[in-house]
Amino acid sequence: MTPGLIYALAGVALFVLGLAGVVVLNQALRRILAFNLMGSGAFLTLVGLAQRDGGVDPVPQAMVLTGIVVAVAATALALALARRLAQGGHGDG
Amino acid sequence: MNTAVRLGVILSALALGAALASAILDLPMPGRELPGAVVANLADSGVAHPVTAVLLNFRGYDTLLEVAVLLLALLGIWAASPGQGGAVASAVYPAGPVLQTLARLAVPLMILTAGYLLWAGAHRPGGAFQAGAVLAAAAVLLHLAGLLPAWASPGFLLRLGLVGGLLAFLAVAAAVLGQGALLRYPADHAGALILLIEAGLTISLGLILAGLFLVLAHRGGRP
Numbered sequence: 001m002t003p004g005l006i007y008a009l010a011g012v013a014l015f016v017l018g019l020a021g022v023v024v025l026n027q028a029l030r031r032i033l034a035f036n037l038m039g040s041g042a043f044l045t046l047v048g049l050a051q052r053d054g055g056v057d058p059v060p061q062a063m064v065l066t067g068i069v070v071a072v073a074a075t076a077l078a079l080a081l082a083r084r085l086a087q088g089g090h091g092d093g
Numbered sequence: 094m095n096t097a098v099r100l101g102v103i104l105s106a107l108a109l110g111a112a113l114a115s116a117i118l119d120l121p122m123p124g125r126e127l128p129g130a131v132v133a134n135l136a137d138s139g140v141a142h143p144v145t146a147v148l149l150n151f152r153g154y155d156t157l158l159e160v161a162v163l164l165l166a167l168l169g170i171w172a173a174s175p176g177q178g179g180a181v182a183s184a185v186y187p188a189g190p191v192l193q194t195l196a197r198l199a200v201p202l203m204i205l206t207a208g209y210l211l212w213a214g215a216h217r218p219g220g221a222f223q224a225g226a227v228l229a230a231a232a233v234l235l236h237l238a239g240l241l242p243a244w245a246s247p248g249f250l251l252r253l254g255l256v257g258g259l260l261a262f263l264a265v266a267a268a269v270l271g272q273g274a275l276l277r278y279p280a281d282h283a284g285a286l287i288l289l290i291e292a293g294l295t296i297s298l299g300l301i302l303a304g305l306f307l308v309l310a311h312r313g314g315r316p
Contacts, residue, residue: 005117005118008117009114009117009118012110012113012114012117013110015110015113016106016107016109016110016113017106019106019109020102020103020106023102023106024099024102024103045117049117049120053122055128056128057127057128057131058128058131058143058144058146058147059127059128059131059147059151059152061144061147062144062147062148062152062155063152063155065144065148065222066148066155066156066159069159069163069222069298069302070159070162070163072302072305073162073163073166073167073301073302073305074166076166076167076170076305076306076309077166077169077170077173079309080169080170080173080174080308080309081173083174083309084173084174
């Protein structure tokens with residue numbers, strides 16, 4: 001059991017935790033946070049799997065860096081939509 | 094949601110977790126030797142750090158599309174945020190003098206750090222994304238200290254800054270199309286082209302990431 005494998009398994013745990021949260025939770029904000037947890041788990045699994053044999057693979061690291069930035073943008077968009085929803089969704093605020 | 098459904102969801106999530114974990118434990122090592130290929134071609138990439146080489150040279154189109162996605166997300170937030178046109182003055186938080194002084198001291202250092210990260214990306218961990226994130230954090234800090242208003246609608250210069258990185262990236266991509274593949278740089282100019290793209294990306298990413306916060310912060314208090 002290398003450290004990389006432990007990271008990958010921890011990523012699976014985070015992903016599953018987030019998935020259950022997305023299904024079970026009711027509020028939009030909590031669902032967005034749970035969805036982020038799923039993303040973090042996927043990133044951790046990718047990076048962990050890539051270095052389970054001890055070496056460092058720059059390709060998944062670059063992909064995860066891209067993914068993190070996109071996840072930030074998607075979260076911000078989701079928050080904007082959630083706020084719009086909370087304000088009633090029609091008219092100017 | 095009643096307790097039985099909730100329990101069912103949690104149990105199926107646990108089962109999925111166990112299945113994924115066993116799949117990961119059974120996964121064979123990849124047949125293709127990607128790290129070796131990256132190291133072998135690093136000398137031609139124009140930079141000395143493998144992650145930067147992958148981001149901006151070997152998989153440059155991923156990064157190109159990523160910046161477009163970021164811009165799209167910001168536009169979506171702008172479209173979804175109420176009160177366009179700045180009819181209502183954006184709320185500036187009441188901030189103490191300690192926070193304001195600290196922000197005034199920290200922001201120049203953060204800009205310096207962003208410049209260093211941009212430069213360091215060529216040969217050690219760093220690069221446009223990290224530098225842009227530091228720039229965005231500086232803008233958010235200024236806003237929280239009450240020194241920078243939230244964004245209602247962007248002026249021309251701001252719009253230019255937001256799309257400048259993507260436009261520079263596209264311009265370079267169009268200029269090197271003659272090489273036969275998308276974003277294949279000529280080997281002797283690759284370093285300079287990557288630095289040009291990264292400099293543009295740093296500014297644009299900083300503004301976009303700051304915008305994700307500052308547009309949401311606009312009239313973020315009470316509707």
